[in-house]
Amino acid sequence: MKKTSCDIAVIGGGAAALAFSVMVKGRKVTLFEKAPRAGKKLLATGNGRCNLTGLGVSPADYNVPDFVRPVLDAFPPFAAVEFFRGIGLLTRVSSGRVYPYSECASSVLDVLLAASRENGAETVTGAEVTEVRPAGDGFVLTVRMTDGEGSRTEKVGANNVVLATGSPATSGSDSLALFAALGHKVRPFVPSLVPLKTDRESVKGLGGVRVKCAAMLAGRREEGEILFRDYGLSGILALDLSAAVARGEAAAGDSVVLDFMPELTESEVATWIASRDGDVERVLRGAFHSRLAERIAWRAGLTLRDIPDAAAVARAVKHYTLTLEGTLDASQAQVMSGGLSTECFDAQLASCIVPGAYAVGEALDVDGLCGGCNLQWAWASAYAAAGALSRG
Template sequence: MARAGSPKGRRLHARAVARREAASQAVPDSCGVCVVGAGASGLCAALAAAREGAGAASVVCLEAGPRAGAPILATGNGRCNLSNADLSPERYNDPALAGAAMGPTPESDVLDLFGALGLAWDDEEGRIYPRSRAAGSVRSVLLQAVAASGAVVGTMRPVTAVEAADGGFRVGYEERFREDGGTGGWRRRTLFCRRLVWAAGGGSQDALRPLGVDVTPTSPVLCPVAVAPSFADALEGRRARGAVRLLRGGSPVWEGRGEVLFRSGALSGIVSLDLSRQAVPGDAVEVDLAPEASLDDVASLVGPRFRPHGADGLIDPAVAEVLAREASGSHDPAEAMASLVKALPFSVTGLAHPETAQVTRGGVAASAVDGSTLAVPSVPGLSVCGEALDVDGPCGGYNLAFAWLSGLRAGRCALSSLLLP
């Protein structure tokens, strides 16, 4: 038997609390708008629909997990980088859809949303964080607003099937907190809704295929980049600030700056996560460990007679030691080391630790939705938002900003279409 204070005991207690809370949520058999997914985009969709309807139509949000808004808690290493001071559509893989979904003033729209909810925020070099630096603050103010709006949130209710019926949708789901005595499995329920907003996140879109929705394959992005065994192994655990260049066929195709974390067989750190959005196997990567210095500047530090520790004042001495060891066998060690400092080479083999990816690329295709409403014209009454769409951005609050704003747009437009005479 697990002790109350042990990790297992705490997990069992949390599970019991979640089941009791889920059982207490009164989810009706029908509603005006059903939102699938209670993450960042889903909660915003439910909030917008409930506020837009002002009681004229009921709103239900179904969440598979035990806690609504749980994905928010994991963002920004628990600090929740909720937006960015520059949300240019060009920062996204699909600028047209991102721009249409977020509107002309996305930066102020995100801040207005959370300011109205009572969240204080700070601008940290263009990255917007809650003043508390706690993702729980963002989740809490959003959940409070959703509850006050009248929307019903039902947790531990994974959706298992969706079908168009009677001018709306039948949404099948399981109650993962209540067993069916007859089958031994979970009790199954069906909810009928007039409008359906799909906000279940990346990898969930296959559930929409039976409706005829065009879905593109998903793949992880914003994760470490796998590289062939090389300097990354010798430098494992070391960090360096620099410029990262991606080359394809010898030509530069992307560049970013920031901190690189060298791991065994991989490059990590924020700039490397952004690199993962662009890199494919066979690409070459060069890390400039001293972008503010020229090749001649570095060469003068370590030569003309080779001085292995000459660059210790410019880069991490532990990194310099590895480079000096590599360069020492060259015809001109000083020149070789200077070249390594300015262009430390790697060969991309793929993505590393994809299970840690912050977002997925792919999902409902841009061609399948109307960017101005996020409705799916081929399936009347269906809208899609957030990570379920084939839209992704770099690190820095871009993906959360898209989730908030696309959720608001999808929820608002879904309710408006329902109330049209």
């Protein structure tokens, strides 16, 4: 078994790890990434466009606002834009969401990798950390190295260790056991920002239809785009509502209420319908996708050929109610709720249990809504830890 040592060992080579390796000053960083390449998840973000932050992101968008606040205050969204500008990324803003100017997530990864190398960091791929043990003033990591010739195990000494292993969203696996073994509390991961499963009857025939609307679930109200699926609801609006399920505010059996005309009151919708001549089909097809028009009529207890009952149709337009059955699993989630309990970390993301150990990104029990919140957390948490660990 080979024995080596490094200064700061970062476990993981994703968004938070790469940002940390760019931000830390006066230290030698080694990233251990178990996949054959670093930053793979970044390439899938924002449908391949990478919504790297949102100008309106605030602590209220997260499950633990008080924990997130000082970290975000020290590195707010505009600081993320400046950070990326500083390492060569041009950005563009669309409805408050920040994307690379190229609209290619690969641009974000490319500048991070280049800046990481420039800052002297080394990235070791095919390197899965399987154990972290405190030893003297530092740590010893057990690393399973895998390449074309097979696997071998190495022990690596480090002065500091930063856990940046993310969550099982899409990948299905996590590495929290590394820090749980050191005494950290862990909240089990559950999918968040994930499509919702609903009763099939309410979405019958609507698979693939997109609509801008408002949606309510367990006291939460969001506006945006819903994408109907054969199993329920997807699209940004549904993903944001799913955070209520992940945080235990909503559960199977609750009602999801869609409002297809949020700009108008129910009586204004009824007046509009009453003012129009014709059958339900003619009245509704002027405003909605034909398949949605059919389903609204069904919900109002009418057929497309009936004369519209203005009050019943208005009610169906403003209160289209579906029964929540749950969410899809981690393989379909953008983010997981759960992770290392934030109780065990200070505002610089230093462990209060194991001196010299830090955690950043989604490995911590911090999850945000859509709109760049989760990458903003990755950058801001990396900044906090890098500030604490920099020298000179």
